[in-house]
Amino acid sequence: MEKASKRKITVRIQEGGRDWKGGKEVRTLLSQFPLPPFVTQEVPLLPIQKFFRATLEVFRYIVLVTQGELLAFFQAFLMKNPLFRERMVFLCSSQDGDFLEELYEALPPSETAFLFLARRPEEFWGLFALFALPERKKILVGEPHGAFAECARECFFPFLPVDVPSFSFWQRSAFLYLPLSVRGVPPEEVERGFQEGYAALREEAFRLALFLREKEQEGKGRVHIVAEPPLLGEILSSFFPLLERSCGGSLVFRVGGPQTFWSEGEEVWGRGITILVLRALGEGFRIRIPRELISSEIFAGWEFLRECSFEDLEKATIVAQRGMLRQQGEAFAELCLPLYSPFFLGQYIAFVQYLACYSAWLREIDIFSEPPLVRFEHHVVSCLRRQCQEA
Numbered sequence: 001m002e003k004a005s006k007r008k009i010t011v012r013i014q015e016g017g018r019d020w021k022g023g024k025e026v027r028t029l030l031s032q033f034p035l036p037p038f039v040t041q042e043v044p045l046l047p048i049q050k051f052f053r054a055t056l057e058v059f060r061y062i063v064l065v066t067q068g069e070l071l072a073f074f075q076a077f078l079m080k081n082p083l084f085r086e087r088m089v090f091l092c093s094s095q096d097g098d099f100l101e102e103l104y105e106a107l108p109p110s111e112t113a114f115l116f117l118a119r120r121p122e123e124f125w126g127l128f129a130l131f132a133l134p135e136r137k138k139i140l141v142g143e144p145h146g147a148f149a150e151c152a153r154e155c156f157f158p159f160l161p162v163d164v165p166s167f168s169f170w171q172r173s174a175f176l177y178l179p180l181s182v183r184g185v186p187p188e189e190v191e192r193g194f195q196e197g198y199a200a201l202r203e204e205a206f207r208l209a210l211f212l213r214e215k216e217q218e219g220k221g222r223v224h225i226v227a228e229p230p231l232l233g234e235i236l237s238s239f240f241p242l243l244e245r246s247c248g249g250s251l252v253f254r255v256g257g258p259q260t261f262w263s264e265g266e267e268v269w270g271r272g273i274t275i276l277v278l279r280a281l282g283e284g285f286r287i288r289i290p291r292e293l294i295s296s297e298i299f300a301g302w303e304f305l306r307e308c309s310f311e312d313l314e315k316a317t318i319v320a321q322r323g324m325l326r327q328q329g330e331a332f333a334e335l336c337l338p339l340y341s342p343f344f345l346g347q348y349i350a351f352v353q354y355l356a357c358y359s360a361w362l363r364e365i366d367i368f369s370e371p372p373l374v375r376f377e378h379h380v381v382s383c384l385r386r387q388c389q390e391a
Contacts, residue, residue, distance in 0.1 A: 007338045008196065008197070008200045008201065008338075008347060009197070009201060009204075009335060009336065009337055009338075009344065009347050009348065009351055010204075010335070010336045011201075011204040011205075011207070011208060011333065011334070011335055011336075011351075012333065012334045012336075013207065013208065013211050013331075013332075013333045013334075014325075014326060014331070014332055014333075014334075015329070015330075015331040015332075016329045016331075017326050017327075017329055020211060020331075021207070022207045022210050022211065026203070026206065026207055026210065027203065029206075029210075030202070030203060030206045033206075033358065033361055036165075036169075036353070036354070036357045037165040037166075037169075037368065038165045038169045038172060038353055038357075039198045041163075041164075041165055041172065043172055043173060043174075043177070043191065045177065045187055045188055045191060047160075048160070048174045048177050048178055048181065048187065049181065049187070051158075051160045051174075051178070052178060052181040052182070054158075055113070055139050055158045056113055056115065056139065056178075056181075056182055059087065059111055059112060059113040059137070060087050060088065060111040060112075061087065061088050061090070061107045061108070061111055061112040061113070062087055062088070062089045062090070062112075062113055062115055062182050063089075063090045063091075063092055063100075063103050063107070063112065063113070063114045063115065064078070064089060064090065064091050064092070064115050064117065064179055064182075065092050065093075065094050065100070065114055065115065065116045065117070065126065065129055066093070066094060066116070066117040066118065066122070066126075067093050067094045067095055067118075067122050067125055067126075068119070068121075068122055069168075069170075069238060069239075069241060069242065070117055070119070070122075070170065070175060071091070071093055072237070072238035073171075073176075073235065073238040073239075074091055074179060075091060075234075075238075076231065076234035076235045076237065076238050077231075077235055077345075078091060078179065078183055087182065089179075089182060089183060090103055090107075094116070094118070094122065094125040094126045094128070094129040095125050095129075097128075097129070097132065100129055100132060100133070101132070104132075104133055104136065109135065109136060109137075112136065112137065113136075113137040113138075113139055114130075114133055114136055114137065114138050114139070115139050115141070115178070115179070115182070116129070116130055116138065116139065116140050116141065116142075116148070117141045117142070117175055117178075117179070118140075118141070118142045118148055119142070119143065119164075119167055119170055119175070120142075120143050120146050120167065121167065121370075121376075123142060123146055123147040123148050124147070124380065126142075126147075126148065127147055127148075127151060130151070138157055138158075139157065139158045139159075139160075140152050140157050140158065140159045140160070141159075141160045141162060141174055141175060141178060142159070142161070142162060143161065143162060143163070143164075144161035144162070144163060149161060160174050160178065162174045162175055165368065166367070166368040166369075166370075167370055168242045168245070168356070168367065168368075169353060169357075169368070171349050171353065172191070172194050172346075172349070172350075172353075176190070177190070177191070180342075185342050186342055187342075189341070189342035189343045189346070190342045190343070190345055190346040191346060192343055192346065193342065193343040193344055193345060193346020193347040193348075193349075193350070194346040194347070194349065194350050195346075196343075196346075196347060197346060197347035197348075197349075197350025197351055198350050198354075200347075201347065201350060201351045201354060202354055204351070205351050205354030205355045205358060206354070206358045208333055208355055209354075209355055209358040209359040209362055210358075210362065211273075211331075211333065212247070212251065212273060212359060213359065213362050213363070215273045215331055216247065216250050216251055219271075220251075220271060220272055220273050220331075221250070221251065221252060221271060221272065222251065222252045222253075222254060222271060222272035222273070223243075223251055223252070223253045223254070223272060223273050223274075223275060224254055224255075224256070224272050224273070224274045224275070225237070225253060225254065225255040225256075225275050225277065226255075226256065226257065226258055226274065226275075226276050226277070226318055226321060227255070227276075227277035227278075228277070228278055228279060228311070228314040228315050228317075228318050229279060229311065229314065229340065230257070230314070231340070232277045232279065232337070232340070232348070233255040233256075233277060234255065235345075235348070236255065236277065236348075236352065237253075237255045239352050239356070240253040240255075242352075242356045242367075243352070243355070243356050243359065245356075245360075245365075245367065246355075246356040246357070246359040246360035246363075246365060246367050247359050247360075247363065248360075248363050248365055257317070258317045258318060258320070258321040259317065273331050273332065273333070274321075274325055274330065274331075274332035274333070275332065275333045275334075275335065276318055276321070276322060276332060276333070276334045276335070277334075277335045277337075278315070278318060278334065278335065278336045278337070279336075279337050279338075279339060279340050280336055280337065280338050280339065322334065335351070
């Protein structure tokens with residue numbers, strides 16, 4: 001544990017076959033920005049753990065109901081990890097009434113709890129889903145002042161209030177830590193990763209934000225994300241709306257495999273920036289090729305396949321892509337996680353938060369203000385209220 005705690009995500013940026021450092025003024029420029037509010041935010045874990053034991057631990061089936069960026073993150077993280085043997089977790093959009101009804105009918109009532117997560121703009125759909133489930137155990141997680149909080153008080157639903165610095169920076173909170181507890185992931189390890197990530201990765205994230213802004217000014221319009229394992233890319237893709245908003249919409253983020261992007265043609269890569277996300281260590285499922293095939297003429301020179309795994313193949317494709325990018329002098333960045341674990345998940349998210357924040361501040365964008373989605377939800381409510389009055 002201690003050995004892992006002394007390690008951190010490493011970031012390397014290259015252009016023209018050489019390391020890109022951003023110049024001596026990087027630290028001077030960084031010192032002009034304050035610490036983002038999510039760094040100083042206090043997140044007491046004990047109330048979250050007590051709430052989990054009091055409301056969710058006894059249930060065998062947990063249905064996680066949410067939407068938006070929360071839904072995208074948990075689709076990448078929760079659904080790609082092995083099932084926790086003591087309980088099963090289902091993920092449902094609060095806008096998917098048909099699937100919600102299927103789960104309502106299929107799961108035993110006495111063993112099932114519906115866990116609702118909603119930031120302020122998403123409470124509207126959450127309330128619809130909430131009251132579509134009569135006579136079922138319902139647990140609410142939301143902001144301390146809003147529709148969810150009021151509903152919990154009036155209807156006596158278990159409610160866990162969550163204070164976050166803004167709509168977009170919800171990650172280091174009960175919105176994340178309570179579902180992780182349900183899944184059997186220790187939130188204290190993720191929190192420790194956040195804390196060490198905030199302390200160690202600020203300058204690296206700022207340097208990457210500067211690099212992306214410089215490439216954008218040179219006419220680059222896309223950021224290609226290639227990750228091994230693919231799970232790291234899928235987790236990062238859940239942050240694309242935040243990252244694109246932080247860049248003012250001038251950069252489009254995409255995730256895919258090396259083969260997918262190269263099949264589009266080298267000219268596509270010339271118009272974008274590549275970010276490679278790698279895991280340094282990991283055990284892979286190894287393949288077994290019959291000895292007869294290996295010794296045949298068809299497989300001559302392919303004896304090494306007997307010692308390979310799926311992870312080896314994925315990593316080899318990324319290493320090959322890195323070599324081709326370096327050979328062509330293209331701009332790219334490389335993030336390397338020592339291993340994939342709850343601790344480094346916290347570091348990973350902390351790095352992305354820094355990247356989004358500094359990308360926005362370098363463009364004079366107020367990333368902590370309410371996004372247009374909030375105003376849109378207000379218009380939806382107004383239209384629905386008018387329809388109900390006319391009916």
